[in-house]
Amino acid sequence: MAVDPVCEKPVNPHNAYWMIWYKGTPYYFCSEECQLKFDYKPEHYRVLALERRQNQAVS
Numbered sequence: 541m542a543v544d545p546v547c548e549k550p551v552n553p554h555n556a557y558w559m560i561w562y563k564g565t566p567y568y569f570c571s572e573e574c575q576l577k578f579d580y581k582p583e584h585y586r587v588l589a590l591e592r593r594q595n596q597a598v599s
């Protein structure tokens with residue numbers, strides 16, 4: 541499962557309608573609204589997603 545970087549809901553990449561490639565990484569979204577939010581501030585959400593992944597690796 542992927543995680544929507546905006547609302548942090550789990551998203552199934554296989555049937556996700558909303559997806560963006562940003563800096564070589566695919567991001568999946570639960571809705572067009574979340575995709576638009578990401579599109580508006582991609583760097584903000586990229587950093588958040590990165591931090592979340594690092595936290596998961598530690599715990």
Ligand SMILES: [Zn+2]
Pocket residue numbers: 544546547548549569570571574
């Ligand atoms: Zn969402």
